[in-house]
Amino acid sequence: MFKIKKLPLSAKLPMIMVALTATFLVTVASLISSLAEKSIRKNIYSAHEIEAKAGAQALEFLISSAHSNLASQASQPTVFRAVSNFSRVIGMIEEADPIAYLKRVYGSENPNPVDQRAQLVDPGDGSYYSQSHNSYHPTFQRTVELNGYEDLYLFNMEGLLIYSVKKLDDYANNFASGELAETGLGQLFAEALAAEPGHVVHSDFALYGPAGDLPSAFLATPVLDKRQKTVGVIAVRLGSAGVVQALTKNLTDHEHQNIYLVSADGLARSPSAQGDSFGVMDALPDVPQIQAARNGETGRFDGVPAMAGGSATALVIPLGLPGFTWSLVLETDEAAAFAELNQIRLLAMAVIGGSVLIAIVVSLIAARRVTKPILALREATNALAEDDYDTDITGKSRSDELGDLARSLDSFRHKLKQADEAAVREVEAARQTAAVVEETSRALSQLQAGNLACDIQAPFAESYETLRKNFNQSLVNLRNSMGEVISASEHVGKFSQEQSSSADEMAHRTESQASTLEQTASALRELTSNIGTTAEQASQMDRAMSRTRSGAEGSTKVVTAAVSAMDQIQETSREISKIINMIDDIAFQTNLLALNAGVEAARAGQSGAGFAVVASEVRALALRTSTAAGQIQELTSASETHVANGVEMVGQAGDALSGIITQVSEVSSLVSEIANGVRKQSEGLEEINGSMETLDGVTQQNAAMAEEASASSQLLQQEATSLSGIVSRFDLGQGNLSEGPVDEQTTGWTANPTEAGDTTDWDEPLSA
Numbered sequence: 001m002f003k004i005k006k007l008p009l010s011a012k013l014p015m016i017m018v019a020l021t022a023t024f025l026v027t028v029a030s031l032i033s034s035l036a037e038k039s040i041r042k043n044i045y046s047a048h049e050i051e052a053k054a055g056a057q058a059l060e061f062l063i064s065s066a067h068s069n070l071a072s073q074a075s076q077p078t079v080f081r082a083v084s085n086f087s088r089v090i091g092m093i094e095e096a097d098p099i100a101y102l103k104r105v106y107g108s109e110n111p112n113p114v115d116q117r118a119q120l121v122d123p124g125d126g127s128y129y130s131q132s133h134n135s136y137h138p139t140f141q142r143t144v145e146l147n148g149y150e151d152l153y154l155f156n157m158e159g160l161l162i163y164s165v166k167k168l169d170d171y172a173n174n175f176a177s178g179e180l181a182e183t184g185l186g187q188l189f190a191e192a193l194a195a196e197p198g199h200v201v202h203s204d205f206a207l208y209g210p211a212g213d214l215p216s217a218f219l220a221t222p223v224l225d226k227r228q229k230t231v232g233v234i235a236v237r238l239g240s241a242g243v244v245q246a247l248t249k250n251l252t253d254h255e256h257q258n259i260y261l262v263s264a265d266g267l268a269r270s271p272s273a274q275g276d277s278f279g280v281m282d283a284l285p286d287v288p289q290i291q292a293a294r295n296g297e298t299g300r301f302d303g304v305p306a307m308a309g310g311s312a313t314a315l316v317i318p319l320g321l322p323g324f325t326w327s328l329v330l331e332t333d334e335a336a337a338f339a340e341l342n343q344i345r346l347l348a349m350a351v352i353g354g355s356v357l358i359a360i361v362v363s364l365i366a367a368r369r370v371t372k373p374i375l376a377l378r379e380a381t382n383a384l385a386e387d388d389y390d391t392d393i394t395g396k397s398r399s400d401e402l403g404d405l406a407r408s409l410d411s412f413r414h415k416l417k418q419a420d421e422a423a424v425r426e427v428e429a430a431r432q433t434a435a436v437v438e439e440t441s442r443a444l445s446q447l448q449a450g451n452l453a454c455d456i457q458a459p460f461a462e463s464y465e466t467l468r469k470n471f472n473q474s475l476v477n478l479r480n481s482m483g484e485v486i487s488a489s490e491h492v493g494k495f496s497q498e499q500s501s502s503a504d505e506m507a508h509r510t511e512s513q514a515s516t517l518e519q520t521a522s523a524l525r526e527l528t529s530n531i532g533t534t535a536e537q538a539s540q541m542d543r544a545m546s547r548t549r550s551g552a553e554g555s556t557k558v559v560t561a562a563v564s565a566m567d568q569i570q571e572t573s574r575e576i577s578k579i580i581n582m583i584d585d586i587a588f589q590t591n592l593l594a595l596n597a598g599v600e601a602a603r604a605g606q607s608g609a610g611f612a613v614v615a616s617e618v619r620a621l622a623l624r625t626s627t628a629a630g631q632i633q634e635l636t637s638a639s640e641t642h643v644a645n646g647v648e649m650v651g652q653a654g655d656a657l658s659g660i661i662t663q664v665s666e667v668s669s670l671v672s673e674i675a676n677g678v679r680k681q682s683e684g685l686e687e688i689n690g691s692m693e694t695l696d697g698v699t700q701q702n703a704a705m706a707e708e709a710s711a712s713s714q715l716l717q718q719e720a721t722s723l724s725g726i727v728s729r730f731d732l733g734q735g736n737l738s739e740g741p742v743d744e745q746t747t748g749w750t751a752n753p754t755e756a757g758d759t760t761d762w763d764e765p766l767s768a
Contacts (some may be wrong), residue, residue: 014363021359025352033348040344044332045315046301047252052315052330054250055259059328062148062246063321066219066236067200069147072233074221075198082136083154083232086162087218089128099160102129102172108169117167119145133163140165150216150239154223155189156232170210183208185218185235192220192233202323205240205269205280214270215240215280217324238282243270247328256333258308262293264325267729277308283691289314306331368634373398373406384413436464443471452479473508486727492720500713507706514699521692528685538675545668552661559654566647573640580633587626596618 073079095101105125110117118141122134140152144165159176175186184203191201198219206731208216215532220235247259247270258274284290284307292299306312312331319326373395378423383391393413395406439456446454453473459465594615601612 013424014360014366016365018356018360021363022356025359028674029352030347033344036344044313048313048315048330048332051250051252051257052259052317052328054248055330056155056317056319056328058246058249059243059261059319060321062238062242066147066149066238067322070200070219070221070234070236071142071198073143074223078136078139078456079154079223079234080225080231082140082163083156083234084225085132085136086129086154086233087156089132089226090160092128094127099172105130106167107169107171114168115166118165119688120167134248136163137165144236147236148238148242148245150211150237150242151238153185153220153235154232155235157193157230159186159189162232167208173210180210183210183221184216185237188218188220188235189233192222192235193230197222197224197228197230200471204324207281208237212235213374215269228523233607234749238272243400244273248273253332258306258312258331260307260329261319261326262290262329263327264294264296266290266294269326272307274308289316289329293329294317296325296327303334306333311335362480380409383700384409384416432461432464436467440471447475450732452482482727482765489720489723489727492716492723496713496717496720500710500717503706503710505711507703510703510706512698514696514703517692517699520624521696523683523687524689524692528682528689530684531678531685533617533677535678538671538678542668542671542675545664545671549664549668550662552657552664556654556657556661558656562650563654564649566643566650570640570643570647573636573643577633577636577640580629580636584626584629584633587622587629590622591619591626593621 017586022473090098090102093101105123106120108115110120110123114118121137122130124130138379140163143149143153149165151164151166151168153161153170155175156162157173159181161171161173161175164171170180170185175181175189180186181190185204185208188203194442195201198221200219203218205215205217207213218235218239219238220233222230223232223234225231243261247261248254251257251259251273253271258272258277260278261269262284263269266284266286268278268280271279273485278284278446285305288304289299292301293316297316298318299316301314301316303311304314306314310441311334313334314332315330317328317330319328332458376394380391380393393410395403397403399407439458439460443454443456452475455475460468574674597615598612598619600609601615604611
């Protein structure tokens with residue numbers, strides 16, 4: 001089995017270069033082709049969209065122009081006068097059937113062909129209708145020609161078509177009833193009559209029988225007089241030819257493009273612009289672009305069946321025309337649209353093939369130029385591996401990476417030679433280093449034993465001399481520092497003793513102060529308790545006085561209520577006296593009546609004897625009533641007198657209670673002031689007591705801190721003594737704390753190399 005790993009570099013390198021080049025070329029070409037395809041498709045789609053929108057705008061302009069022109073025509077006095085005159089002069093035709101006369105003169109007897117009947121302006125019959133026709137027909141004919149209408153119609157209020165430009169079979173017929181009422185124009189006439197002034201109504205394209213079943217769309221609006229009253233209807237007919245012309249005038253490739261209109265019911269509302277694939281009102285097949293048009297959706301479709309056959313790219317744009325639910329469909333033959341794209345693809349494939357062939361040749365040549373110097377470098381590397389430093393290295397003059405590799409290999413050869421020479425020097429350096437380490441170790445052992453005067457006097461080799469000087473200077477600094485520590489420990493011992501004495505004295509004074517403050521605080525607490533008791537008793541007395549005042553005030557209310565009740569009793573007694581007087585008057589009148597009745601009974605003789613007895617009894621009863629009323633009157637008068645005395649006495653009691661209440665209020669105010677004063681004194685003493693307790697606590701803390709400071713001073717004195725003992729173990733070399741250079745010191749420990757059997761010559765320089 002073939003394995004690429006076993007191939008030599010001279011074979012692998014061309015293969016890799018060809019593969020990379022081919023991959024790069026294919027990738028770049030594919031990317032460029034893809035970008036070009038996207039750009040071309042975008043440009044093609046943009047061009048189609050511009051053409052479709054241009055057609056839509058032309059159609060919108062056609063419809064909007066028809067709208068505005070028709071509304072303008074309806075508002076002009078000429079149209080109003082034409083409708084009025086035509087309606088009036090039809091009745092002035094001196095014929096048995098004026099309608100049949102008009103159809104004969106302008107229709108069947110018209111000297112022009114059917115499609116040129118509009119050329120007849122005046123038939124020369126001398127009728128008033130022909131005179132009016134001669135006046136208005138040229139104006140309406142120019143309107144039709146300038147706006148691209150198929151025909152123009154004038155109706156009276158009864159639905160009679162009183163004028164048309166083309167004079168087809170619909171001329172002089174009634175559109176309010178009969179068969180023509182069911183046509184698109186007849187239905188539009190009924191809508192226009194009910195429309196608002198200036199409003200234009202529409203009907204979509206449909207087959208119109210009077211025009212030879214040509215597909216027609218209609219627009220109509222009411223005609224108004226000077227009083228804005230509807231007097232008729234003006235209408236125009238639009239043909240599919242004008243729509244196709246508006247849609248196709250902006251197309252750039254009529255041979256491969258088809259543009260048409262589709263309504264929401266899926267019917268074609270304009271004929272095919274490419275051949276005779278379909279006509280107006282034909283049902284279109286259920287393909288994606290027709291489905292989108294039916295749903296009123298905007299969309300673009302590639303590779304869909306075209307109406308004229310073949311495959312096409314289609315663009316669907318819904319139109320917002322008032323009164324019409326149309327969508328515009330633009331189909332472009334896919335082969336013609338993307339012909340340029342196919343050419344680019346073929347060109348890209350040819351470029352890739354040629355580039356791959358060129359890459360193969362270039363790769364073979366380049367591989368040979370690369371592999372030859374690599375083989376030479378391999379031979380030189382093998383010689384160096386066998387310690388052959390005299391072999392010749394070629395290619396050092398090259399300026400590429402292989403030249404860099406050759407120069408690096410030559411430099412590596414020189415470094416190998418230097419490495420062998422350096423190995424010898426390193427052995428000698430190791431020997432000198434061992435001697436320095438041994439001498440330094442001996443000095444450190446003396447230092448560990450506490451000897452701070454173990455300076456190294458014998459000089460080292462030049463490369464290690466700095467180490468010896470730094471060691472000796474460190475010993476000088478250490479001796480000086482230890483001397484300062486000894487001096488400082490002595491001072492600390494003396495100062496700590498003084499501080500301990502001061503701390504003891506302060507502790508005694510603080511304890512005395514704390515005792516005095518404690519006695520003062522106890523006395524203040526007792527005084528505060530007594531004053532609090534007094535304040536509580538004053539508060540109780542204040543509450544008792546308040547209750548007394550409340551009771552007195554309640555008694556005043558009772559007295560006031562009693563006075564009011566006495567007044568009511570007195571008033572009631574007066575009312576009773578009045579009633580009793582009335583009863584007395586009634587008894588007196590009854591007595592007089594009984595007396596008169598007795599006199600009349602006496603006059604009557606024997607027949608009035610019984611009545612006389614009754615009158616006598618009534619009189620006796622009246623006398624008793626009068627007597628009783630007098631007695632009640634006396635009792636009532638006595639009661640009024642007693643009630644008046646009671647009211648007076650109750651009033652005096654109320655005045656006395658009011659005085660008592662006033663005095664009780666004054667006493668209560670004084671007691672309240674006393675209670676408030678005592679309460680404030682109690683609060684002030686409580687604050688003083690709290691402050692004393694706080695001061696007592698602080699004093700206790702001060703005493704504790706003084707004792708702690710005394711204990712700390714004693715501990716500090718002990719530590720100073722211990723520190724003096726520790727530093728006394730160090731040997732400072734006869735107390736010499738000089739800070740001068742080491743070489744100037746003649747005292748101290750001197751290292752003698754010969755004592756340890758070391759024969760190293762320190763003055764001999766070390767070999768690098």
